[in-house]
Amino acid sequence: xxxxxxxxxxxxxxxxxxxxxxxxxxxxxxxxxxxxxxxxxxxxxxxxxxxxxxxxxxxxxxxxxxxxxxxxxxxxxxxxxxxxxxxxxxxxxxxxxxxxxxxxxxxxxxxxxxxxxxxxxxxxxxxxxxxxxxxxxxxxxxxxxxxxxxxxxxxxxxxxxxx
Numbered sequence: 001x002x003x004x005x006x007x008x009x010x011x012x013x014x015x016x017x018x019x020x021x022x023x024x025x026x027x028x029x030x031x032x033x034x035x036x037x038x039x040x041x042x043x044x045x046x047x048x049x050x051x052x053x054x055x056x057x058x059x060x061x062x063x064x065x066x067x068x069x070x071x072x073x074x075x076x077x078x079x080x081x082x083x084x085x086x087x088x089x090x091x092x093x094x095x096x097x098x099x100x101x102x103x104x105x106x107x108x109x110x111x112x113x114x115x116x117x118x119x120x121x122x123x124x125x126x127x128x129x130x131x132x133x134x135x136x137x138x139x140x141x142x143x144x145x146x147x148x149x150x151x152x153x154x155x156x157x158x159x160x161x162x163x
Contacts, residue, residue, distance in 0.1 A: 016070035027059030104154015109136035
């Protein structure tokens, strides 16, 4: 192996090159879409196109980094895939989508929090569910009271914040 980590003796990782190309294309799309937003920066000097543009450039940089990694030799074999964590997160998202309209933001997001914690290996749902609901209730209060952004209110939000 040479000093730079490239040797040319093996083929580049095809999956990594496909991911790199997808990241770069996604970054270009985000930058193109951000360029269509108004350029009015207002008093802060930051306009509505600045953050999406920054994300687009970040995606392109990650694509380049992934492409470089595809040619490096010190790659490990990919770990075995486990579908259960992904299914826990997808199930939590589905539950949030179904419940948010009538159970409210805090309960629906608390369930998503508990399912995500379960996906990351924390098995005590009776602990993670109330913690998630508590965090989501605080977030609801910040968004609803301080930022004046309306999130779906349910019985818990009506009880604590009055709606």
